[in-house]
Amino acid sequence: MSRFKFSVGPWNVHTGADSYGPATRNDIPFEEKVKKFSEMGFSAIQFHDDDAVPNLNDLNEEEIRAEARKLKELLDKYHMAAEFVAPRLWMDPHTIDGGFMSTSKEDRDFAMWRAKRSIDIANELGTDMLVIWLAREGTLCAESKSPVWATRQLIEAINEMLRYDSKIRVVIEPKPNEPIDRSICGTMGHVMAISAATIDPSRVGGNLESAHAILAGLDPSHEIGFALAMNKLWTVHLNDQNGIKFDQDKSFGVENLRQAFNQIKVLMENNYGSNGEYVGLDVKAMRTTTDEDSYKHLENSLKIVKALEDKAARFDYDFQKKCVENRDFEGLEMYVMNLLMGIE
Ligand code: XLS
Ligand code: MG
Secondary structure, three states: OOOOOEEEOHHHOOOOOEOOEOOOOOOOOHHHHHHHHHHHOOOEEEEEHHHHOOOHHHOOHHHHHHHHHHHHHHHHHOOOEEEEEEOOOOOOHHHOOOOOOOOOHHHHHHHHHHHHHHHHHHHHHOOOEEEEEOOOOEEOOHHHOOHHHHHHHHHHHHHHHHHHOOOOEEEEEOOOOOOOOEEOOOOHHHHHHHHHHOOOHHHEEEEEEHHHHHHOOOOHHHHHHHHHHOOOEEEEEEOEOOOOOOOOOEOOOOOOHHHHHHHHHHHHHOOOOOOOOOEEEOOOOOOOOOHHHOOHHHHHHHHHHHHHHHHHHOOOHHHHHHHHHOOOHHHHHHHHHHHHHOOO
C-alpha cells in the first residue's frame, strides 16, 4: 500500500526505438495500456496533446474537442483520471527551432495554437493542468537568439495561456539541455522566477523530474524541497539517471538509492498529495526488454517507491535530532545507510 496516487504516460510503455536504432518491441494499443495501468494501481494518465487526440494538426477545434470527449469516455470505463495535458512541441516540423521562442513568427503561432488546443483537451478530460516540457526552448547556436528576448517570449506565451482560460494552471517541467543545447528554463529556480513574472503567479507552478535535476547537476530532493517551500510542486516525474549524459529515464531509485530515499522522504514530510497531487513516473524500459516485460520497469519503480515509503516511515527522527545536536553527521549518515541496507 502507498499513501500516494500514481500517474503514468502512455509513452512510458514504448517500442524501444532510440536515436540509433529501430523498435525492439511491438507497439501496444492505447486502450490495452490504460487497462493494464489501472490493474497495476495507477489512478491517472498523463497525456501529450496528440496522445489524447492523434493527428490533431489535421482537425479543427470542434473536432479536437469531440475526440477528447471520446477519450474521456474510455478513461471513465477504466476509472482513470487524466492528470494533465502537455503540448508536444518538439516533433513537428514547425518546432525545429523551438516553440514559444522560435525565431519564426509562424512557428511561434503554431506553438500557441497547440498550447490552446491542449487547454481545450484538458477541459474535456476534466483536468486543470497544462504541463509544458520546454524541450526545444533555448538555443542550438548561442548567437541565434537573445536569451533576454527568449525568456520574455516564454513569459508572454504563458500569459497568453493564462488569459485564454481563467482556470488553467500552467506547470513548467524544467530541463537544462537535451534536445536543446542551452535551455532557457533549466531548474526549479528558473520556474519560480518565470512564475513570479507572469500575470498570475498563483496559476504557474512546477513539475520536477528527477533525471532533469541530475542533468542540471542538482539533487532532485533539493529541487523538490525548493518547490515545496514555495507551494509550487504540483506534480513530479520520478525516475533516475546515471550522471550528466543523455537523458535516460531509468526506473526510480536504480542508480542512487539514497537520493531516491530523500525524494520520497521530503515528499512525505511535506504531505505531498494532500491537495490531490499525483506521483508521476516518467520511466523508460531498456532496449533489451522483451514484449512480455513491457511494463516491468513501471512495476519495479512502483515497488521501489513503496519500499522507500516504508523506510522513510521508519526514519528515527529522535536519533536524527540527537545526531544533529552532537554534530554527529558521520553517525547520522551511517544510520541512513544501515536503514537502506536493512542492517538494524
Ligand atoms: C520528458 C517527458 C515529457 C514530459 C511531458 O521528461 O518524457 O514527455 O514529461 O511533456
Ligand atoms: Mg517528464
